[in-house]
Amino acid sequence: MANLIKELPAILLIDIFKSYGAGENRVDALKNINLEIKKGEFLALCGPSGSGKSTLLNILSGIDRPTFGTTLFLDKALNNLDENQLSLIRSKHLGFIFQFFNLIPVLSAFDNVYYPLILNENYSKKAASELALHYLERVGLYELRDRKPGQLSGGQQQRVAIARALANNPEIVVADEPTGNLDLATGEAILDLLMQINQDIGTTFIISTHSTQLKDRANRVIEIKDGELVSDSAI
Structure with missing residues (x-):
């Protein structure tokens, strides 16, 4: 049984569809997404603007619900949970990193x-x-702990956001364009930090990005286009 538990994925998406609107106004944001993310992976989710990246992140983290399909998060079926239960799971098991820091x-x-x-x-x-x-x-940033965000550079603010995401010791961290608001060198430093944390403590990272830096360095790269998964380097 112990071996079976270790092999359970961090996240499993089964036949996920997400639509907005109805009739002629319906928009299919995600179409038949099937995806398994293993514990400890460092995964880059790539695709053009409007491809469905952010929608997919919201579905797999329980922020949004699919129109059809099943989301398993650490072996819990999110579809069957109410908002309070979803919030509790996120607070205990999930960390978020955003493009604009949200400090x-x-x-x-x-x-x-x-x-x-x-x-x-x-x-x-x-x-x-x-x-x-x-x-x-x-x-x-220990020496800068008393500074407010306005007294920090963009890279330093993102490091605060990373510390915030990790402080609750989450098994999974979801990052939406974490280097998108940073210059090239600072973005590289942030990626170095995230990858080092992944290697040191085994946190699962799922990162939405346009960055070729991350695409070239991630352990696994998934491409999404028009709401469909079009490639997966693990396959």
């Missing part, structure tokens, strides 16, 4: 990592503080 401008780097842990009621104040400091050190 709270009036809070310090430390507080941007610390307060989500407190609000989710998963940790005591002491434990949350220790985790926030640990991950700020892990991303190289």
